[in-house]
Amino acid sequence: MSRLPIPGREEQSQVRVAARALARAGLVHAYGHCSLRLDEEHFLVCAAQPMGLIQPGEPGIVVPVKGELPDGVLGEVRIHQQIYRRRPDVHAVIRSMPAQVMTLSCARLTPQPRHGMGSYFQQPIPLWDDPQLLRSDDQASALANQLGQGNALVMRGNGAIVVGASLIEALTLTWYLEDAARIELQLHSAGLAALGPVLDAQACARRAVTRGRIYERMWEYLTAGDPEASAPAN
Template identity: 25%
Template sequence: MTSVNAMRIEPLQGSVSDAEWQARVDLAAAYRLCESHGMSDMIYTHISARVPDSPDHFLLNPNGMLFGEMTASCLLKVSMDGAIAYKPDLPYGLHPAGFTIHSGLYRARPDVMGIMHTHTIAGMAVSALKCGLLPLTQTATRFYGRIAYHDFRGPERDPSEREALAKSLGALDYMILKNHGMITVGQSVAEAFIAMWGMERSCQAQLAAMACNTELDMPSDAVVAASCAMYLPGASRRYGLLEWPALLRKLDRTEPGFRD
């Protein structure tokens, strides 16, 4: 396989605004972390970041690069209408489903600055359960009652699907695409990533418990409500504020090329 270095991607630092460069670094980090934490699906899913000083544009992966190859300079810059404002000199372009999902949610939610979409085994399995994600563990109660569900109608490659996705998500930040996968959005890429990490572990724990073929010990409604309340916006810090700097330090030790 051709390496990222062999691709000779032109460095962009200094050629874009400081705000865009920081968004690029954070997004490249999210891709590398997604890969290292077992949440990638080869080249088939996507994470994006709205460009802070150009909010009608967002950054997205070139369709053909593995998540572990992503760098700050390789990311596409795309308008909400699908025009590519920046593309590295590579034979990889815009993924139709990636554009549909991310542009649709950014258009509907000006508050959203980062979006993550996954096809993990656990996420896909829970997306196929009628019960959805249950408040079975402390981690899962963070999301219970705050998850949107979107019916599967085939791969989201038709731009007309953007309105349906946005309607399903509404004002929520987490969504299970039935028979498909999961989506998180946040006020930063870091927030979307940490939310997905929590949803993924919640799904893994639920499936492991259900596989034991014994009665589940579900917390009472009162306990679930009390636990959920502790995770409501304003009740605790926003996710990513503490975790993200630590994750970046880890990446700087293990694979600092994401900053290129």
């Protein structure tokens, strides 16, 4: 059995800061979790408690990409395992509970790319059409397969999964997903959904830029005031 890596102070801090940012933004409540890849075989997941209550200095738990979940790790963290196994490009996973995303999902709807922030997601955003908790490897494996090479998946009545090349990217995309859901829901509420244009793949590719510290500025916005926050590198 290989020795578990010891996460650095910066890695532990970044996971805590992201967790509290998700809570402050209303993207999680009592439930949700986030993780950061450490190497090919391990990742660091936040402490198993409401994310807004995670205290400065409170360590996350190292989890193997393959194998049993360690004691004290939430059952749905096996979703992270299955995604990391399939996606070497993924270095962060966020399991969130955004309110607008949740409302749409109960009607089996996912946001469409109608504005700039919606352009960052593959279309259609897949819907995991089962409101039950994922507590088995088979379920988590099927969900990871449905996510495929995308960066977001909506779970009917049960929140969302967002992945990124960094926690900065994953946190930003989680906020973008909820904003896209807000637009989608408001258009449906006003009876305007059929009239509102949807960006095509070419328009999305042009709009979904990352230059100009796009993700970094959102990270700074969402983590402002956190006792452990520091500006990300360019």
